[in-house]
Amino acid sequence: MNEGRYLKLYAEAYHTLNEANSVLVSNTRQGALTSDSASELKTRLQKEKDEIDSEAKEFTSRKPFKGYTAQHEAVIDLLQKESNVLGLAIQVLNNPLDNGLDAQVEDAKETVQQIKELSGQISVPSTVMTMDDDITVLPAQLKAYVVEERKKDEERKRIEAERQAKLKELKDFFSEMDTAIDQYNNAKTNLGGMMESSRNGGMIWADYFRILNQAKSDRESVRYKVRNIKAPQGTEELKRDFLEVLDDSIRYCDVMKIGANLEFNHYYASARQKLGEANDIDKRVQSGYSAFIEKYNEKKGNLLNK
Incomplete structure (x- = not known):
C-alpha cells in the first residue's frame, strides 16, 4: 500500500x-x-x-x-x-x-x-x-430521554393502578349485588311456593300470617344488604332501581297482610280492595324487577369488559 x-x-x-x-x-x-x-x-x-x-x-x-x-x-x-x-x-x-x-x-x-x-x-x-x-452533550441528552420515559412509565403505572382499583370496586359491587339478587330470587320463589301450599292444604290463618311476615323479613334483609353496598361511579342508578323494587316488594307484603287481617275479621269488601291494591303493586314489582335485571346485566357486561 x-x-x-x-x-x-x-x-x-x-x-x-x-x-x-x-x-x-x-x-x-x-x-x-x-x-x-x-x-x-x-x-x-x-x-x-x-x-x-x-x-x-x-x-x-x-x-x-x-x-x-x-x-x-x-x-x-x-x-x-x-x-x-x-x-x-x-x-x-x-x-x-x-x-x-x-x-x-x-x-x-x-x-x-x-x-x-x-x-x-x-x-x-x-x-x-x-x-x-459536540458529542459531549450526549450523556445529558440520553439522561433527559430516560427521565422523560420514566415519568411516562410512572404515569402509565398510576393510570393502570387506578384502573385496577376501579375494576376491583366494580367487581366487588357486582359480586355483592349478585348475592343480593340471588337472595331476592329465592325469597320470591319461597313465597310463591308457601302461598300455593297454604291454599292447597286449606288455609290456616296463623300459617298465612307467618308466611307474610317471613316474606317481608326476607325482603328487608335484602334491602338492608343493598343499602350498604358501595356503588362505584356509574352504578348508582342500578342500586337505586333495585332498592325501589325492594321497597315496592316490602309494601306488597304489608298490603297483603292488611288485606288478610280484614278478611280474617270478615271485612270482605275491604279485604278484596286491599288484595286488588296488592295485585297492582305486585305487577309493578314484576315489571320494575324485569327492567332492572335487563339494565343490570347490560351494565355489568359493559363495565367489567371495558
Missing part, C-alpha cells in the same frame, strides 16, 4: 465517524428523540455502529505506514470509543427504564470527552479528525 492509499483510510474513517457522531447527537436532542422515534433511531445507530466497527477492523488489520504509528493507534482507540458510545445509546433506547444503565450513562461523560479531545488531536495530510458535532 502506498502512502496515498493509506492516508485515504483516515479520510474514510473520518467520514464514518463524523456521520455517526452527527446522527447520534442530532437525533437524541430533546424534542427530536421520542418514544415513537426511538425504534427507528436504534436501527440507524446500529448501522452506524456496524460501519464504525468495520473501520476499526480495517485499521486493526493493517500496520501503520511509516511515520503514522501514533495516529494509527489513536484512530483505532477513537473508533472503539465511538462504537462503545453508540452501543450504550442503543441500549438506552432499547430500555430506558433499566436503572442499571444509569451508571454507564454517567461514566460515558468521560468517554465522550476523550472522543472530543482525541478527534481534535489526530491529524494527517488532507484529514483532520475534528467532529462537526
Whole structure:
C-alpha cells in the first residue's frame, strides 16, 4: 500500500465517524428523540455502529505506514470509543427504564470527552479528525430521554393502578349485588311456593300470617344488604332501581297482610280492595324487577369488559 492509499483510510474513517457522531447527537436532542422515534433511531445507530466497527477492523488489520504509528493507534482507540458510545445509546433506547444503565450513562461523560479531545488531536495530510458535532452533550441528552420515559412509565403505572382499583370496586359491587339478587330470587320463589301450599292444604290463618311476615323479613334483609353496598361511579342508578323494587316488594307484603287481617275479621269488601291494591303493586314489582335485571346485566357486561 502506498502512502496515498493509506492516508485515504483516515479520510474514510473520518467520514464514518463524523456521520455517526452527527446522527447520534442530532437525533437524541430533546424534542427530536421520542418514544415513537426511538425504534427507528436504534436501527440507524446500529448501522452506524456496524460501519464504525468495520473501520476499526480495517485499521486493526493493517500496520501503520511509516511515520503514522501514533495516529494509527489513536484512530483505532477513537473508533472503539465511538462504537462503545453508540452501543450504550442503543441500549438506552432499547430500555430506558433499566436503572442499571444509569451508571454507564454517567461514566460515558468521560468517554465522550476523550472522543472530543482525541478527534481534535489526530491529524494527517488532507484529514483532520475534528467532529462537526459536540458529542459531549450526549450523556445529558440520553439522561433527559430516560427521565422523560420514566415519568411516562410512572404515569402509565398510576393510570393502570387506578384502573385496577376501579375494576376491583366494580367487581366487588357486582359480586355483592349478585348475592343480593340471588337472595331476592329465592325469597320470591319461597313465597310463591308457601302461598300455593297454604291454599292447597286449606288455609290456616296463623300459617298465612307467618308466611307474610317471613316474606317481608326476607325482603328487608335484602334491602338492608343493598343499602350498604358501595356503588362505584356509574352504578348508582342500578342500586337505586333495585332498592325501589325492594321497597315496592316490602309494601306488597304489608298490603297483603292488611288485606288478610280484614278478611280474617270478615271485612270482605275491604279485604278484596286491599288484595286488588296488592295485585297492582305486585305487577309493578314484576315489571320494575324485569327492567332492572335487563339494565343490570347490560351494565355489568359493559363495565367489567371495558
